[in-house]
Amino acid sequence: MSAENGTPDTPAGSPDPTGPRPEPLRFFGTTWVDHGTGYTARRAAVSAGSLILAAASCLVLRIAYQGLQLAGVGGFVELLMVVMFAVCGALAFRHTWSGFTSRPDPERQASLRGLLAIGFIGSLLAYFCRSLTEAPGEKLHRAEYEQARARHVKRTARRSGDPTRKRRRS
Template sequence: MSDDPTDTPSTPGGPRPEPLRFFGTTWVDHDGGYGPRRAGLAVGALAAAVAGAFLLRFAYEGLAIARVGGLANGLVVAMFAVCTAIAFQRTWAGFTRRPADPAREEALRSLKAIGFVGTLVAYGLRCLVEAPGERLLRGEYETARARYEKRRGTRAGNPAARARTKRRRP
């Protein structure tokens, strides 16, 4: 195995963990710079959210300078607030469970892009707790490993030989 922390660990014949963006498979054993990487991504995502908020503030000031009116200003603020809240909620929920309808998530992609500040805040806050998506993937990986171990444990010996011994006993 190479020294690259994003390499998939070699498991002889078992299920392999799914890599996470920015973490690879280091989330499995929390090795390969997992902690510093998580801290760095949390700080980076929250800093990008603050920068995005300043960008939106400058855009709002541009609308004020252009004197487009109170209704337009209110609609823009409401749109960004709603999109940010929805993007935060969808992003946060996406770290703990798979979407029930992937087509709907794809349709909400543009809404998440408008509410990018909410997405960045959700990512940054999740990095403070764990790697984003780690809980979901860990649950799936442990379930797959348990199924694999159960199958491996029940397949001992030659099935044809077991069938013959059962026939002789009656």
């Protein structure tokens, strides 16, 4: 096991005789499987980190808003900026939150890239909220991993004996 992220040291393409391997999560590696190797500390760090980043980002946006006020661009532009960040933040929160329970469509993800970049504070807040209860994406990955393990057990349970010694029918 790698000490950095909890992932196995074997290469991803090598066959694993014990069955399917869990997919590592960002910041958690594969510690989400058995909640070991500092899982709780990582969750606390991710929660705190995402909340601190969201607060710092709000401070930067506040400074940008004050810059618009000093420039005297007018009330309409200031209102437009506030509404843009609020709407994009809400959409980014919803998109990120739904990404924890289902795999996002790659085409839709690519088309929303700009909107998600503008609403990054919403994504950070979604990450904070989810990491309070579990590793973000853990529920989805656990369900997929359990299904893969069940398929592996079902597939290997049907095998019996050595296939090379199988008798041929004439």
